[in-house]
Structure formats: structure tokens, C-alpha cells
Amino acid sequence: xxxxxxxxxxxxxxxxxxxxxxxxxxxxxxxxxxxxxxxxxxxxxxxxxxxxxxxxxxxxxxxxxxxxxxxxxxxxxxxxxxxxxxxxxxxxxxxxxxxxxxxxxxxxxxxxxxxxxxxxxxxxxxxxxxxxxxxxxxxxxxxxxxxxxxxxxxxxxxxxxxxxxxxxxxxxxxxxxxxxxxxxxxxxxxxxxxxxxxxxxxxxxxxxxxxxxxxxxxxxxxxxxxxxxxxxxxxxxxxxxxxxxxxxxxxxxxxxxxxxxxxxxxxxxxxxxxxxxxxxxxxxxxxxxxxxxxxxxxxxxxxxxxxxxxxxxxxxxxxxxxxxxxxxxxxxxxxxxxxxxxxxxxxxxxxxxxxxxxxxxxxxxxxxxxxxxxxxxxxxxxxxxxxxxxxxxxxxxxxxxxxxxxxxxxxxxxxxxxxxxxxxxxxxxxxxxxxxxxxxxxxxxxxxxxxx
Amino acid sequence: xxxxxxxxxxxxxxxxxxxxxxxxxxxxxxxxxxxxxxxxxxxxxxxxxxxxxxxxxxxxxxxxxxxxxxxxxxxxxxxxxxxxxxxxxxxxxxxxxxxxxxxxxxxxxxxxxxxxxxxxxxxxxxxxxxxxxxxxxxxxxxxxxxxxxxxxxxxxxxxxxxxxxxxxxxxxxxxxxxxxxxxxxxxxxxxxxxxxxxxxxxxxxxxxxxxxxxxxxxxxxxxxxxxxxxxxxxxxxxxxxxxxxxxxxxxxxxxxxxxxxxxxxxxxxxxxxxxxxxxxxxxxxxxxxxxxxxxxxxxxxxxxxxxxxxxxxxxxxxxxxxxxxxxxxxxxxxxxxxxxxxxxxxxxxxxxxxxxxxxxxxxxxxxxxxxxxxxxxxxxxxxxxxxxxxxxxxxxxxxxxxxxxxxxxxxxxxxxxxxxxxxxxxxxxxxxxxxxxxxxxxxxxxxxxxxxxxxxxxxxxxxxxxxxxxxxxxxxxxxxxxxxx
Numbered sequence: 001x002x003x004x005x006x007x008x009x010x011x012x013x014x015x016x017x018x019x020x021x022x023x024x025x026x027x028x029x030x031x032x033x034x035x036x037x038x039x040x041x042x043x044x045x046x047x048x049x050x051x052x053x054x055x056x057x058x059x060x061x062x063x064x065x066x067x068x069x070x071x072x073x074x075x076x077x078x079x080x081x082x083x084x085x086x087x088x089x090x091x092x093x094x095x096x097x098x099x100x101x102x103x104x105x106x107x108x109x110x111x112x113x114x115x116x117x118x119x120x121x122x123x124x125x126x127x128x129x130x131x132x133x134x135x136x137x138x139x140x141x142x143x144x145x146x147x148x149x150x151x152x153x154x155x156x157x158x159x160x161x162x163x164x165x166x167x168x169x170x171x172x173x174x175x176x177x178x179x180x181x182x183x184x185x186x187x188x189x190x191x192x193x194x195x196x197x198x199x200x201x202x203x204x205x206x207x208x209x210x211x212x213x214x215x216x217x218x219x220x221x222x223x224x225x226x227x228x229x230x231x232x233x234x235x236x237x238x239x240x241x242x243x244x245x246x247x248x249x250x251x252x253x254x255x256x257x258x259x260x261x262x263x264x265x266x267x268x269x270x271x272x273x274x275x276x277x278x279x280x281x282x283x284x285x286x287x288x289x290x291x292x293x294x295x296x297x298x299x300x301x302x303x304x305x306x307x308x309x310x311x312x313x314x315x316x317x318x319x320x321x322x323x324x325x326x327x328x329x330x331x332x333x334x335x336x337x338x339x340x341x342x343x344x345x346x347x348x349x350x351x352x353x354x355x356x357x358x359x360x361x362x363x364x365x366x367x368x369x370x371x372x373x374x375x376x377x378x379x380x381x382x383x384x385x386x387x388x389x390x391x392x393x394x395x396x397x398x399x400x401x402x403x404x405x406x407x408x409x410x411x412x413x414x415x416x417x418x419x420x421x422x423x424x425x426x427x428x429x430x431x432x433x434x435x436x437x438x439x440x441x442x443x444x445x446x447x448x449x450x451x452x
Numbered sequence: 453x454x455x456x457x458x459x460x461x462x463x464x465x466x467x468x469x470x471x472x473x474x475x476x477x478x479x480x481x482x483x484x485x486x487x488x489x490x491x492x493x494x495x496x497x498x499x500x501x502x503x504x505x506x507x508x509x510x511x512x513x514x515x516x517x518x519x520x521x522x523x524x525x526x527x528x529x530x531x532x533x534x535x536x537x538x539x540x541x542x543x544x545x546x547x548x549x550x551x552x553x554x555x556x557x558x559x560x561x562x563x564x565x566x567x568x569x570x571x572x573x574x575x576x577x578x579x580x581x582x583x584x585x586x587x588x589x590x591x592x593x594x595x596x597x598x599x600x601x602x603x604x605x606x607x608x609x610x611x612x613x614x615x616x617x618x619x620x621x622x623x624x625x626x627x628x629x630x631x632x633x634x635x636x637x638x639x640x641x642x643x644x645x646x647x648x649x650x651x652x653x654x655x656x657x658x659x660x661x662x663x664x665x666x667x668x669x670x671x672x673x674x675x676x677x678x679x680x681x682x683x684x685x686x687x688x689x690x691x692x693x694x695x696x697x698x699x700x701x702x703x704x705x706x707x708x709x710x711x712x713x714x715x716x717x718x719x720x721x722x723x724x725x726x727x728x729x730x731x732x733x734x735x736x737x738x739x740x741x742x743x744x745x746x747x748x749x750x751x752x753x754x755x756x757x758x759x760x761x762x763x764x765x766x767x768x769x770x771x772x773x774x775x776x777x778x779x780x781x782x783x784x785x786x787x788x789x790x791x792x793x794x795x796x797x798x799x800x801x802x803x804x805x806x807x808x809x810x811x812x813x814x815x816x817x818x819x820x821x822x823x824x825x826x827x828x829x830x831x832x833x834x835x836x837x838x839x840x841x842x843x844x845x846x847x848x849x850x851x852x853x854x855x856x857x858x859x860x861x862x863x864x865x866x867x868x869x870x871x872x873x874x875x876x877x878x879x880x881x882x883x884x885x886x887x888x889x890x891x892x893x894x895x896x897x898x899x900x901x902x903x904x905x906x907x908x909x910x911x912x913x914x915x916x917x918x919x920x921x922x923x924x925x926x927x928x929x930x931x932x933x934x935x936x937x
Binding site: 003005010011013017019025030031039040043046050058060062063066068074078083084092094099101107108114115125131134141161165172214218241244257267268270271288290291294295296302303312313317318321322324327329331335339341345347351353378394405427 | 830913
């Protein structure tokens with residue numbers, strides 16, 4: 001078999017050396033009743049046959065001109081990113097517990113932590129979490145543990161997917177869950193002030209929120225900290241290039257989805273969550289942490305640190321059960337941010353903004369369509385549709401376009417709302433195609449707004 | 453000499469590593485759309501570097517790593533084996549890589565088919581009635597399992613139960629997950645043979661117990677001989693049986709967890725089914741359950757329709773919720789699928805047979821120089837003790853570090869906790885007899901060094917990119933981010 005180097009002759013010698021006459025002799029600890037008496041029913045394929053089958057299965061999916069976001073986004077991935085993370089030295093290495101032979105992995109984690117701190121304005125970031133949603137859930141658990149409080153206020157302007165994961169992560173804990181309905185797509189600060197009290201562990205604010213709207217974080221911060229709760233911010237790393245940092249805004253914990261920074265969509269995974277805090281929470285932080293230090297000869301190097309928070313040391317007293325994280329995805333983010341750098345990231349954000357502005361202009365131009373909220377946005381907005389948004393999506397698919405996400409799936413009262421996003425990967429011509437499609441759908445004449 | 457600088461030290465204002473398409477409007481005009489108090493005050497202080505320097509930076513860094521394509525990892529319970537390259541090509545097919553998770557399911561049929569078929573393959577391997585590939589790591593699989601136990605107990609009016617029985621040889625994630633769920637751990641001891649004694653379980657079982665979590669074969673590499681009786685005790689006491697599937701590489705086609713009394717298990721797809729470890733992830737931690745428990749699996753579930761199409765079923769009122777914003781680590785599902793389909797049923801059995809033979813062979817080669825607390829035949833891994841060497845002033849940690857000088861990664865050490873100076877060794881089926889002989893020879897040399905020249909072991913490693921790191925200073929003078937330019 002292709003992945004087993006030993007021959008029958010090797011096996012005979014090895015069994016003899018192990019004092020066994022046959023393989024069966026090695027299974028004496030397994031009662032006969034426990035053994036499987038047949039072969040597993042799976043047909044093998046050669047590499048060539050496998051790849052043909054993969055080709056056939058993959059071709060059952062449709063490539064669409066996409067304006068969908070909602071947490072993950074179709075950004076351009078520079079070639080150097082995959083050239084680096086595709087190297088077996090990064091890809092096939094184990095967790096860097098043996099620092100002496102894992103300096104590459106440790107340094108890349110350290111640089112990831114540094115990039116995330118600089119992007120968010122925070123003091124400490126861990127080596128990554130599974131995704132933005134689980135990072136947000138872990139932030140909630142950290143806030144509850146550090147405040148010793150059991151009440152949570154969850155605004156409906158926070159991603160419904162994040163909210164579902166948070167609920168799951170709370171497990172058997174007795175948590176007082178308050179849902180705070182958004183008003184016009186944002187948190188109503190007065191209503192938030194009425195909800196929070198001395199029992200509230202955390203307030204979570206997504207910026208921009210699930211609707212692409214900007215929350216009044218400064219006012220939310222004041223209300224949150226007034227009652228001694230922790231402020232958790234969930235941020236989009238691209239928008240973060242142009243938005244005030246959570247560090248400046250007074251957030252205690254910052255989480256987000258790193259996928260836009262160098263990872264493909266891959267039907268939603270693997271993704272990579274980032275998790276950043278203020279220093280005072282460091283001993284309760286979940287996940288791995290790499291530090292820069294020196295070896296016994298005084299040579300600079302990197303090593304995992306504060307491992308006494310983690311499951312392999314602390315077992316049932318650990319701050320989280322997380323073990324494996326998303327190291328290779330974090331490496332992709334590190335290479336991406338190193339390459340695009342300060343000016344590149346800002347340009348990606350501005351290009352995404354520019355494209356979204358063009359979408360907004362196209363929408364305003366169309367009869368029957370409108371912007372759901374008349375408010376500033378960065379790279380995502382809600383469109384009011386003349387027909388159910390689900391139908392707009394279905395018709396779009398027939399035309400090879402994914403015009404956005406039907407919000408009725410998550411907000412029953414918003415069946416005429418389409419969440420539309422843009423990245424720098426969409427061109428002005430792509431926006432024009434979206435415009436033409438929507439115009440045709442409502443039966444209007446196809447007049448390019450570019451000519452007007 | 454290697455350039456140890458971090459990337460910020462290689463940056464300079466005005467350098468540029470990336471060109472974007474041109475903006476039509478000015479940056480100022482675009483930024484003016486945002487309210488002044490929402491705008492970023494200073495640009496994010498990311499480095500400014502050209503692409504050649506970026507490549508050289510990361511490639512040089514990468515060469516300091518040990519990795520499976522380069523050398524041996526005898527890491528117990530981690531199953532560091534060769535990862536076929538075809539898996540990665542399959543996973544990065546544009547028909548998978550470019551799919552948005554929220555695009556309509558009829559436009560993502562290929563992806564749904566992979567999820568559906570992989571879940572069916574995992575059912576065949578494990579014997580369970582249903583699996584969910586949503587959990588993205590073994591630890592999330594464990595969480596899913598406990599959440600299902602909780603839901604099941606709640607539904608039968610046993611919501612007061614809050615304890616989980618765990619043997620002391622368990623992986624650290626097991627007790628950590630119990631705490632994450634809000635339950636408490638009841639730890640039980642193993643007997644002299646390294647196995648769980650049914651009487652110990654009987655004594656621990658009462659109506660506060662949700663269920664039991666155990667690894668099989670256990671972390672000593674031993675099949676839990678009494679597992680069927682133990683499962684009966686737990687079931688009779690109203691609990692459920694969870695199997696930590698970290699050691700699945702030992703028994704594919706040999707025994708199936710569902711057939712021997714387990715109600716659920718997690719798979720570490722990244723261990724058994726050859727997903728590259730990536731320096732610590734991403735992984736994938738599918739969960740298998742009995743048919744009776746299927747309704748609790750995380751939502752959504754992929755179902756097949758009679759016309760050959762697939763759909764997501766979100767209408768799952770009993771589901772424990774969702775662990776992931778979308779469907780899990782999808783690209784890894786493609787990798788696991790590619791691997792299982794490559795091997796087929798017979799190939800999977802050969803994998804386990806060869807993993808077991810390699811482990812027993814290597815054990816026989818080491819027993820002369822190292823203590824072996826549990827001499828019976830092992831499955832895919834075994835645990836030796838450095839007790840003899842410790843008396844000479846050489847600790848297991850030193851032996852582990854000395855191995856690095858010979859181009860071999862350290863074994864999992866000081867685990868399981870029930871063996872002093874433990875070295876837990878799992879060779880896997882993808883290592884040759886030649887590699888095992890080399891490892892055994894190095895281990896023998898280290899044993900001799902411990903007797904004749906212990907300093908060379910206690911001061912190891914000598915030949916690595918850095919030597920032992922000063923972990924105490926690292927923790928005291930924390931430098932976890934480069935923030936000053």
C-alpha cells in the first residue's frame with residue numbers, strides 16, 4: 001500500500017522480534033466478542049480515480065459572482081500567502097511544544113499576535129481560535145469568569161450565527177440571557193442601559209454589526225463599564241483598517257474572523273478566530289500564547305508561555321478546553337498582513353468601501369429597491385427588495401449571481417432585506433452586472449447608470 | 453548565522469509588498485463617509501516590506517521547523533503520520549475553495565455531497581448510526597458529546613445529573629471539556645495492568661453521573677479488556693458512554709466503538725485521516741452517535757433526497773445547537789474523504805495492523821534499556837518510563853531534548869500521568885522498519901550516555917536552531933507582541 005513502507009518480509013521479522021507468531025497474537029487484549037468479523041465496506045480508489053471523482057463532485061457546485069458576506073468575504077489572496085503556508089515545514093509540523101525544533105511556527109505565531117494587537121489596538125492576542133464565532137463565545141466565558149457574573153445581554157445586531165454558537169458554548173451553566181432587539185439596525189443605547197445591571201458579565205458589540213451598520217461604541221462602552229461589565233467587541237479585520245480601534249474605544253476583549261486576511265471561503269472552513277485582550281485578563285485567557293525570549297546561551301528565540309492556563313497542564317482547572325487551534329490559518333493571516341502591510345490593508349478596505357458605495361448608488365437608482373438603513377457603512381449594507389429577498393437570491397443564482405444573503409432566514413420580519421457586501425475583488429463591471437440583473441428582475445429597461 | 457529579527461525589524465516606511473487595483477475616489481473622500489468619531493486615528497502599524505523580503509523571511513523561518521515530511525515524530529496519541537499530497541490538491545479545488553457557506557444549497561451540491569458521504573464513511577468505520585462533521589477539533593467533539601449527554605438526560609428527566617467519570621489516564625482535554633460544559637469530574641484509578649476495573653466504575657456510578665468518557669485503546673496503548681462490562685454498568689446506572697477517538701488509528705477494521713457499548717465518540721480527523729497538523733491546527737473533530745441520539749447532533753444536518761440532491765436540514769428541534777458559524781472545517785472534510793476513499797476498507801485495516809506491528813516492534817527494541825510498566829502486547833502506541841535514567845540524574849525531559857540532536861522529535865512525555873517519567877511512543881504505520889531501528893539505536897545511545905556521560909543528555913539539545921529556552925524568564929518578562937517600532 002502506498003503509504004506503508006514495510007514489506008511482508010519486514011512484518012514477519014518485526015512480529016518475530018515482538019514475540020508474536022501472527023498479527024492476531026498482538027490482539028490478545030481484545031475479547032473475540034468485541035472484534036469486527038468482516039472487512040469495512042469501502043472500495044479503494046487509485047490517486048487518478050480519486051482525483052477524477054473529486055473533479056466530478058466539485059463540478060456539482062456552481063461558481064457565482066458573489067456579493068455575499070455576513071461574516072466571511074471573498075477577498076483576493078496574494079500568491080505568496082499560499083507559497084509560504086503550503087511549505088511542508090509549516091504545513092506538516094506539529095504543535096510547537098518542542099520549541100528548539102519549532103522556531104518557525106513559534107515566530108509566526110508571535111508575529112500573528114503582534115499583527116492582531118496592532119490592528120485592534122490591544123495589548124495581548126492569543127495564537128488563534130477556531131473561528132470568529134467560537135472566539136466570541138470564549139470571550140463571553142472569559143468575561144463571566146473574570147466578573148463572576150452570570151448575566152448576558154445579546155443584541156440582535158450581533159451575527160445570529162455568533163449568537164447561536166455562544167448559546168451552545170454556555171453549556172450547562174445557569175445564564176440569564178437577555179435578548180436586546182435592535183432598533184433600526186443598531187443597539188438602542190438607552191434600552192441597553194435599562195437592560196444592564198450589576199449582574200451583567202458582558203455586553204457584546206459587533207462593529208460594523210451584522211447589518212453593516214456602525215454602532216455607537218463610545219456610548220455603549222460607557223453604559224457597559226458603568227455597571228462593571230466587560231465590553232466585548234467583534235470586529236471585521238478589513239473594516240478595522242479604517243475604523244477606530246477597540247483599544248481606543250475601551251474594549252476589554254476583542255474577537256473577530258480572520259478569514260478575510262488570506263484564507264479562501266472553503267464553504268466556511270477552516271476559518272481563524274482572533275482573540276485580543278487587555279493585559280490584566282491574560283491569566284484567564286484561553287488558547288496558546290507564544291513569547292519572545294532567549295535560550296540558555298542568550299540567543300533570541302520563541303517559546304510557548306503561560307501554559308499553566310491550558311488543558312494539557314491544568315486539566316479540569318483549565319481556562320478553556322481548546323487544544324488544537326488554527327495555527328496554519330493564523331500563519332496565512334500573518335503572511336498576508338506582512339505582505340499587504342499598513343498601506344495595502346487600508347487600500348483593500350477603501351476599495352471594498354468604494355465598491356459598496358457603487359452598489360448603494362446602483363440600488364438608489366433602481367425602482368422598487370432601496371437602502372434599508374440610511375446610514376454610513378463600510379463594506380456591507382442591507383438592501384430593501386421589492387420581492388422577497390429569497391426570490392431575488394433564487395433568480396440571481398439562475399443568472400450566475402449571488403446578490404447577497406436573504407436576511408429573512410435569520411430575522412423573520414425582514415423577508416424583504418438582502419445583505420450585500422463587496423470586496424476589492426469585485427470590479428465596477430461586476431457591480432454593473434448586479435445592477436442590470438436587479439433591473440431586469442423588476443422588469444425595468446436595462447439602462448446603464450454609467451451613461452447617466 | 454540565521455537572521456533572528458522579527459518582521460517589523462525588516463520593514464521601512466515606503467517599502468511596499470502589494471499592489472491593489474486603483475481607487476477611483478480619493479482616500480479622504482471615502483473616509484469622509486464615516487462619522488469622524490468612528491474613524492481610525494492612525495493607520496494600523498503593520499510592517500511595510502517588499503515581497504522578496506517577505507518570502508525570504510518566512511522561508512528561512514520555516515527551515516528551523518521539524519516536520520513530518522522531514523523526519524520522525526514518535527508522538528503518542530498524536531498520530532503524526534504522512535499526509536498524502538493528493539488530499540491538499542483535492543481540498544483546494546476551486547469548486548470547493550470558492551464556495552460561500554451561505555450560498556443556496558442547490559448551488560453547493562458538491563460540498564453537501566462530500567459532507568454526506570464522509571459522514572456515511574465515518575459511520576462505517578465506527579459502527580455508529582450517525583455522525584456530524586461540524587466540530588472543528590477533538591475538544592469541540594468532546595463538548596458536542598457532553599452536550600448530547602446533557603440533552604438526553606434532560607429529556608428523560610435526569611437533568612440533575614452533573615458528573616462525568618473519567619479515568620486518571622485520560623487526555624487533559626477530557627476533564628477540561630467537562631468543566632467547559634459546567635459538569636464536574638469523577639476521576640477513577642486504573643488497576644495494576646493499566647486497565648479500568650469494572651468494580652471501580654461500579655463504585656463511582658450513581659444517579660448524579662451523566663456518563664463516562666474514556667479513550668480506547670487507552671493512553672497506555674492498551675485495549676480496555678473489560679469495556680463491554682463497563683459499558684453495561686454505566687448504562688444500567690442511567691449514563692452514557694463516550695469514547696475519545698484519539699487512538700482510532702489503532703483499530704480501523706479491527707473493532708468498532710459502537711459495537712462494544714459506546715454511545716458516542718469523536719474522531720480526530722486530523723490524526724487518523726491524514727490532515728496536516730499545520731503547526732497546531734486547524735483540525736477537525738467529527739462526532740459519531742447511536743441512531744437514538746442522532747436527533748441531538750448539531751444543526752444543520754445534510755440529508756439526501758430521492759432525486760440525488762442534498763439539502764441542509766435546519767429543522768432540528770432537539771439539536772444541541774451549533775459549534776461553528778457554518779458547517780465546520782470543510783476543506784478538511786475533503787482531505788479526510790480523499791484519504792478514506794484512497795485506502796478503502798482493506799487499506800484502513802492495513803493501516804491499523806501496521807501501526808500496531810510497528811509499535812510492538814519498537815517496544816521490543818526499547819525494553820532492554822528502558823522500563824516498561826505494562827508488558828502485555830500494545831495496540832498502536834506504548835508507554836515506557838525513564839525511571840532507570842532518572843536515578844542517574846537524567847530526566848525524561850532530558851532524553852526528549854537529546855533526541856532532537858538526532859533529528860527525531862521528542863515523544864509525548866510526562867503523559868499519561870499514571871506512569872512516572874513517562875514517554876509515550878506512537879510510531880504510526882507510515883514509518884519504516886529502518887526508521888524505527890534508527891530511533892531504537894538512538895535511544896540505546898542515550899541510555900548509554902545517561903550512564904557514562906549524563907551531561908551531554910542533561911544539557912541537550914546541542915544541534916538545534918536554538919537550545920533550551922528560558923521559559924521562566926519568558927513567563928516573567930512577558931513579550932508576547934512586538935509593539936514598539
